[in-house]
Amino acid sequence: MKAQQDQLVIYNSLKGEKEVFKPLVEGHIGMYVCGPTLYSEPHMGNMRTFINFDLIYRYLLHLGFSVKYVRNITDAGHITNSAGQEVDSIGEAAKAAQMQSLEIVYKYAVKFQELQRIYNLLPPSIEPTATQHIQEQIEIIEQILANGYAYEVNGSVYFDTRRYMQDYHYGILSGRKVDELENETRALNAQDEKRFFADFALWKRANPNDMQIWRSPWGNGNPGWHIECTAMSTKYLGKQFDIHGGGMDLKFPHHEDEIAQSCGSFGCNPARYWMHANMLNVNGQKMSKSFGNYFLPKQILEGTTGLFEKSYSANVVRFFMMQAHYRSNLDFTQEALNAAEKGLSKLTDALATLTRLQGAEKSSFDVEALVASFYKAMNDDFNAPILVANLFEATRLINLVNDGKEQISVADLVLLKEKMSAFVFDVLGLQQENSNSESRLAPVMDLVLDLRQQARTNKDWTTSDQIRDGLAKAGIVVKDGKEGTTWS
RNA sequence: GGUCUCAUGGCCGAGCGGUUAGGCACCGGUCUGCAAAACCGUCUACAGCAGUUCGAAUCUGCUUGAGACCUCCA
Structure with a gap:
């Protein structure tokens, strides 16, 4: 298997080309994949990404690698909506359903578990949630602040993209150029606390109607959308690990911002190989x-x-x-x-x-x-x-x-x-289909097919076809093969 | 509008300069009481135009069409 391990080639989104895969530690792989946000039931398109990374995980295991596979569950966090406001999508969904945030997250977490079983996904090594790692997120934000790549305004903390760009390349993954972005992005509105349009929230101060609130050095609030992945990947896989995956649509801004957060706090890109799964149409x-x-x-x-x-x-x-x-x-x-x-x-x-x-x-x-x-x-x-x-x-x-x-x-x-x-x-993760012989119908079918076989031996085609057609109406297909008759 | 990706036979989909990928459908055959199923075989396509090359689905340019991202999304 060692020989096969050495021949593995992976398309690295970071470079835009295929590379021979070399893990940081020989024989061991750390892999992080962005999981679902549980404010609704995952749809088939979401599942495609998880199925594809399951395939990747399975093949790495087959090659004999020892793989630590971390896939998070997002159960908190403020995102930027189309109006440029930071909103808590889980809280919104919970309010609409007249539930608590945790209630709605739990409801869909159970469904997601069920789907994983049905679609035969191997369980990841760890499935951490954002709310369990608020402290780790705060610590990373503090580190980014200490390094000068973030600023605090009225109890919220924003990533300072312009400052960051003096030392690092913002856009290294997505290929975006900030000055091009600027012209096409909505203008900062007067109430916006951001100094620069490309800055993003690391921590957002609490609103009076927030369902979930955590304490922080900057007051009560919620973590930003991107920081959870940085916190959890770092905690379980270290500051730098082998593979970071997710859907193509997360490339920008989510993964770009993850890179910025890791560079801004630890000085390095978190992953050597970035992998992006394409969409279902x-x-x-x-x-x-x-x-x-x-x-x-x-x-x-x-x-x-x-x-x-x-x-x-x-x-x-x-x-x-x-x-x-x-x-x-x-x-x-x-x-x-x-x-x-x-x-x-x-x-x-x-x-x-x-x-x-x-x-x-x-x-x-x-x-x-x-x-x-x-x-x-x-x-x-x-x-x-x-x-x-x-x-x-x-x-x-x-x-x-x-x-x-x-x-x-x-x-x-x-x-x-x-x-x-x-x-x-x-x-491939395909499952052995249940054999018909195990079902309760089997003895009945044996009897029926035996009667039909007697009719066929007597060349009583009327009776034998009557049985065949009758079974067909019940959705059972009879197949006469060389080695006898089977059904399904 | 900006950035990027893609266009393959009836359908889905590989392909990364030179061997008809593969699956399904269609068609022909084997088997069968007849079917169905199963199995074997057949089916030589690369959006258009121009260029590079001994040779292009594959490289370059243009044209047309589709999609993704730029705002949450897997």
Whole structure:
């Protein structure tokens, strides 16, 4: 695995190019990913990012790295709204629902946990929340103040972007130039306490109607939106760690500001590799709350999105996402989902076939090269679609062996079983579908199919077709194969 | 308006200068009492125009179209 670890290449958003991945400490990786803000239920687009980073986490584990994976939960913080005001979105949502802030956060945290289970996300090593780390946030703000990169006004603290730009490069990640931004950004209004339009809040003094308030050296208030990630990543991974990830839409300003905060307090960019997952589209447009074109992860399982004629399992949705690269946009369409459903069943059928194959003297094709192609795909910036294509090549060969047209040696059979299973289940995170034989229906179906088989033996096609059609109406498909009749 | 990204066959989607990625659909075949399913095979596309090159989906320029960010968003 060491050899494979050394060949891993990652696209680093900070440089805008692929780089050979070298962890700070050999064999160990610290990874931080920005998690959800729990003022509403995460939608399918949110889930795509978490599924993609789950894939990345899983592959790093498969390569034998020891990974500390931190993904936060945002349960407090003031953001800047379209009017340029700092607002507490969780508090607003809580008020609208006539709940407490903690109540609404807890409600959606439970849902998010459930979604993680359904979509087969491995739990991160730590899932810290902002409210548990107010003290750490305050300490970092104090450090930034002490370093001269922030100023206090009336109980609020702002990051001093102009001062920062004298020593560091603001825009290093997003490529934005502050003087270009200035012309296109709303003007500072008279009441604004900021000295400069690009300054952002580190700490915001309390409003009379705030639901949550914390004490600080600057009086009662709330942390700013960006400081929590700096506090939590630093606490659990150190001042500098290997990978920082998140959705593409967080690149600016959130991640840019995280870099500024880390440089402003500790003098270094927090992460060596910045990774950004791309958005999920519906009809060519980013799925988002503000566009109103979103659906919930549970709706697709229940077939209630209003967009598709039928429901799809979490496994199918996950497989569908694995057929697009994490840095590409992905369009959700019914035809594409149907294609994923059929493709997945072809792949899982082949895995079942693989367990039944008999090993021969020697292989008629290069199994080691096939397995190497799995690693090659994933080592190239986690190219899951190429991996899937290679798994389908394996599927074709497995079926040919099954038909007696190709051969595989006993040793190669062991290798292929191990690697197919590892990449399909451990890396792609697909789940073994429940076998029909386990259901309560199984004994009944055995009986019915037995009766139908008797009719077929007697060439009583009327009866046998009657049973088949009747079952079809109940949603059960009967398949007559060479080795007997199966159903699903 | 500014910054950036993208445009691939019926659909989804890889591709990073020279081997038809892959999946689904379509079509042909094997199997089957007939179907369905399964399996095998077939299907040579890269927005337009110009340029660089022995060679371009891939590099450069222009044109057209779409999207993201610039304000919260995964």
